Amino acid sequence: MKSVFVENYSVLTGLGCNVEDNFNSILAGGCSINTEDFHGGKISLSRINNDAADRYSFKDVNISRLEKHLIISIEDALSSSSVYPEDPSTIFLISTTKGNIDNLDAVNPFKTDARRIRLHEMALFISSYFGNPNRPVTICNACISGLSAIITAKYLISAGKFKNAVVCGGDIISDFVMSGFSSLKAVSGEPSRPFDETRNGLSLGEACGALILTNENKAEEQILVAGCASSNDANHISGPSRDGGGLLLAIEASMREASICVDDVTSISAHGTGTVFNDEMESIAFERASLSDIPVYSLKGFFGHTLGAAGIIESILSIHAMKKNIILPSGGFVKPGISGNISVSAEHLYSQNNICLKTGSGFGGCNAGVVFKKNV
Amino acid sequence: MQGWCLKKMSDIIIKSHCSINGTSAVINGVSTLFNGDFAEGIRELYRSNNISYPKFFKMDNLSKLAFLAAELVLKDVELPEKQDRLKTGVILMTSNSSLDTDCRFSQSINNPEEYYPSPAVFVYTLPNVMAGEICIRNSFQGENCVYINEVCDWEFLAGNVRSMFESGKLDACICGWCDLFMEDFNADIFYVERCEENQDYIPFKNENIEKIIKNL
Numbered sequence: 306m307k308s309v310f311v312e313n314y315s316v317l318t319g320l321g322c323n324v325e326d327n328f329n330s331i332l333a334g335g336c337s338i339n340t341e342d343f344h345g346g347k348i349s350l351s352r353i354n355n356d357a358a359d360r361y362s363f364k365d366v367n368i369s370r371l372e373k374h375l376i377i378s379i380e381d382a383l384s385s386s387s388v389y390p391e392d393p394s395t396i397f398l399i400s401t402t403k404g405n406i407d408n409l410d411a412v413n414p415f416k417t418d419a420r421r422i423r424l425h426e427m428a429l430f431i432s433s434y435f436g437n438p439n440r441p442v443t444i445c446n447a448c449i450s451g452l453s454a455i456i457t458a459k460y461l462i463s464a465g466k467f468k469n470a471v472v473c474g475g476d477i478i479s480d481f482v483m484s485g486f487s488s489l490k491a492v493s494g495e496p497s498r499p500f501d502e503t504r505n506g507l508s509l510g511e512a513c514g515a516l517i518l519t520n521e522n523k524a525e526e527q528i529l530v531a532g533c534a535s536s537n538d539a540n541h542i543s544g545p546s547r548d549g550g551g552l553l554l555a556i557e558a559s560m561r562e563a564s565i566c567v568d569d570v571t572s573i574s575a576h577g578t579g580t581v582f583n584d585e586m587e588s589i590a591f592e593r594a595s596l597s598d599i600p601v602y603s604l605k606g607f608f609g610h611t612l613g614a615a616g617i618i619e620s621i622l623s624i625h626a627m628k629k630n631i632i633l634p635s636g637g638f639v640k641p642g643i644s645g646n647i648s649v650s651a652e653h654l655y656s657q658n659n660i661c662l663k664t665g666s667g668f669g670g671c672n673a674g675v676v677f678k679k680n681v
Numbered sequence: 682m683q684g685w686c687l688k689k690m691s692d693i694i695i696k697s698h699c700s701i702n703g704t705s706a707v708i709n710g711v712s713t714l715f716n717g718d719f720a721e722g723i724r725e726l727y728r729s730n731n732i733s734y735p736k737f738f739k740m741d742n743l744s745k746l747a748f749l750a751a752e753l754v755l756k757d758v759e760l761p762e763k764q765d766r767l768k769t770g771v772i773l774m775t776s777n778s779s780l781d782t783d784c785r786f787s788q789s790i791n792n793p794e795e796y797y798p799s800p801a802v803f804v805y806t807l808p809n810v811m812a813g814e815i816c817i818r819n820s821f822q823g824e825n826c827v828y829i830n831e832v833c834d835w836e837f838l839a840g841n842v843r844s845m846f847e848s849g850k851l852d853a854c855i856c857g858w859c860d861l862f863m864e865d866f867n868a869d870i871f872y873v874e875r876c877e878e879n880q881d882y883i884p885f886k887n888e889n890i891e892k893i894i895k896n897l
Binding site: 402403404406410411422423424425426428440442443444445446447453456457460464466480481485486487489535536537538539541542543551554558561562667668669671 | 771776777778780803804808809810811812820821822824826829830834841849850
């Protein structure tokens with residue numbers, strides 16, 4: 306089995322258009338969630354500086370907003386990477402929950418080719434844009450899609466099927482998604498406050514991220530995708546389990562694959578949507594996994610729940626924090642309001658951060674855990 | 682589904698197969714007719730197989746198809762005790778994702794005068810909910826994923842599932858293809874498991890998968 310290393314990455318959110326901007330904004334307590342005219346954190350491409358705007362001259366006038374975001378983030382990740390998208394040993398994986406769903410919205414100035422409402426057609430459009438000769442892998446696994454894409458990329462590389470993977474995740478805020486979450490009464494009137502006692506729902510956000518994985522160890526200090534697993538609650542299609550049992554299975558299996566024990570974990574990047582039941586479930590699962598003393602945070606209070614991008618961008622920012630030996634703060638958190646005993650902090654910490662456990666949970670009862678480990 | 686060759690304990694075997702399309706439902710080579718449109722045909726399959734699960738009638742069509750294919754593929758399978766299904770996974774591939782229900786939900790929000798987004802419809806606008814329904818019904822708690830592709834990529838799907846057995850994450854798995862858009866639908870589902878001693882079953886290999894789905 307070949308090891309899988311993180312080679313490069315990029316992030317595009319309402320907070321900023323590259324990793325450093327996002328990272329610094331998080332450390333400064335920034336928040337891109339707008340609750341005045343609508344409840345979510347949107348990407349504003351006008352925030353990309355003029356140089357960048359010139360670079361992205363799209364020939365296809367029918368390109369959708371999501372496709373634009375995907376291309377920009379992949380281009381950014383590839384620009385300082387030694388992985389070539391045209392290389393037949395490079396595979397593209399695209400994670401999204403709803404793809405170009407805004408094509409179904411009544412009013413939308415960015416309608417794309419109708420065929421590309423089909424997710425695999427959109428993925429093929431993206432991989433072809435970069436000249437990749439392989440059929441891309443498209444993952445649509447609710448809110449764990451991004452983690453499922455990383456899990457699948459790890460399989461494809463460690464099994465020797467491909468040398469490199471461009472793992473990209475994205476979703477946009479559309480009338481479709483906004484009205485759906487509103488109908489579930491899951492949307493908070495204020496920016497979401499994961500794990501906080503006053504939390505009362507999630508905030509939607511839109512984002513894109515690209516993570517380049519490879520089997521080559523190219524630097525002295527590298528981050529490995531050391532272990533991963535998914536599971537199902539087998540309980541309810543839209544409500545989290547009460548006992549966190551499903552998430553616990555994914556956490557334990559991912560740590561087993563990484564050959565680590567709970568004392569090795571230095572940080573936990575949780576799903577933390579900000580809904581009452583999700584955060585409660587997670588806190589119970591972490592306590593049951595004996596992870597009560599490990600610092601845990603959710604990034605969704607900074608840029609919202611970014612659906613198919615969440616697993617990718619939250620992993621990337623957590624990896625970036627590992628490299629800097631920083632443990633990220635939990636956005637919107639003030640006072641704990643969960644029954645599981647866990648260590649959430651509103652402030653970032655400077656501390657050795659060698660092993661990060663990233664988790665996710667989603668509709669359909671699915672859960673995932675991925676262990677990132679510093680190769681020291 | 683027996684008699685292809687004698688296997689070792691380390692092997693992964695195909696225990697059962699089911700396919701459903703607009704003309705027939707086939708369980709381990711035995712075919713019955715699929716009569717009428719999707720709604721009629723799927724209801725008839727549900728009744729003729731004596732399934733009793735009221736939640737079925739609340740599902741969207743994609744989940745109904747996946748659920749029923751899983752019911753039929755497990756019809757003659759003796760599942761382990763519930764506590765031993767922690768490593769039974771559901772790994773599926775589809776082409777149209779949840780587009781059938783997406784269109785339905787979209788219609789409910791596009792006319793401002795008839796704006797009524799239904800939460801019961803919205804929860805089905807994700808294709809992996811079909812995997813969730815199968816898990817809930819059978820207490821399966823193992824690996825879960827839904828992939829989107831134009832056609833079923835068995836080489837990818839089976840390779841992925843095999844690697845999960847090899848790494849010890851799975852002991853059994855529902856895997857295969859399940860796709861639906863309006864009246865265009867088909868499912869091809871396998872139940873595979875780790876071989877127990879000297880069982881006489883079909884190895885989970887690409888050539889055997891191909892033979893079975895082509896009904897050779």
